[in-house]
Amino acid sequence: EVQLAESGGGLVQPGGSLRLSCAASGFTFNTYWMHWVRQAPGEGLVWVSHINPDGSSTNYADSVKGRFTISRDNAKNALYLQMNNLRADDTAVYYCASVAHSYSWYDYWGRGTLVTVSS
Amino acid sequence: DIVMTQSPDSLAVSLGERATINCKSSQTVLYRSNKKNYLAWYQQKPGQPPKVLIYWASTRESGVPDRFSGSGSGTDFTLTISSLQAEDVAVYYCQQYYSTPFTFGQGTKLEI
Numbered sequence: 001e002v003q004l005a006e007s008g009g010g011l012v013q014p015g016g017s018l019r020l021s022c023a024a025s026g027f028t029f030n031t032y033w034m035h036w037v038r039q040a041p042g043e044g045l046v047w048v049s050h051i052n053p054d055g056s057s058t059n060y061a062d063s064v065k066g067r068f069t070i071s072r073d074n075a076k077n078a079l080y081l082q083m084n085n086l087r088a089d090d091t092a093v094y095y096c097a098s099v100a101h102s103y104s105w106y107d108y109w110g111r112g113t114l115v116t117v118s119s
Numbered sequence: 120d121i122v123m124t125q126s127p128d129s130l131a132v133s134l135g136e137r138a139t140i141n142c143k144s145s146q147t148v149l150y151r152s153n154k155k156n157y158l159a160w161y162q163q164k165p166g167q168p169p170k171v172l173i174y175w176a177s178t179r180e181s182g183v184p185d186r187f188s189g190s191g192s193g194t195d196f197t198l199t200i201s202s203l204q205a206e207d208v209a210v211y212y213c214q215q216y217y218s219t220p221f222t223f224g225q226g227t228k229l230e231i
């Protein structure tokens with residue numbers, strides 16, 4: 001059974017940092033593109049970042065570029081999102097999601113982890 | 120970026136009736152070389168992550184009931200639920216994977 005499990009969310013002050021993790025199992029993690037997608041409370045889905053299977057290529061939404069860093073450890077079947085200089089508008093549920101090919105739909109999603117940025 | 124626009128924003132349909140949700144992209148998501156539309160539909164129930172229903176605009180994901188169907192090509196797409204069931208209450212999103220960044224419609228809230 002495919003599982004994606006996010007962790008690391010919580011309450012952080014503006015300007016603070018958090019590191020999200022996503023533990024993957026049940027599929028060949030090192031062949032999949034992995035994405036982070038976020039959803040602000042009561043709002044829609046917004047792509048944040050993605051990374052290719054071997055970790056050599058990454059991309060970011062303009063809103064997080066220079067503040068967030070995506071990475072992966074294929075030996076541990078793990079995906080990460082380092083979030084620095086957090087702002088109130090980063091408050092959201094963050095989902096990790098898998099994509100089988102570079103241009104393909106999101107086939108699996110984790111249950112998400114809530115990040116709240118507030119003083 | 121490709122902008123995805125859904126209509127309506129919300130929809131109330133009686134049990135057993137048809138529900139239709141539209142999605143329009145700001146540019147084509149039809150890749151000419153393989154004639155595939157890079158368009159997916161997702162269902163999101165409260166407190167849950169999204170779940171893919173349809174990909175390539177009209178291919179139903181394994182296990183998805185056949186009352187769900189997708190149609191359209193180029194820039195205009197439709198998700199149809201042929202006979203609404205109580206468990207179909209959710210927010211539905213279209214998403215293009217034709218180009219990065221992948222983008223979603225704003226969502227359509229479906230109620231009974």
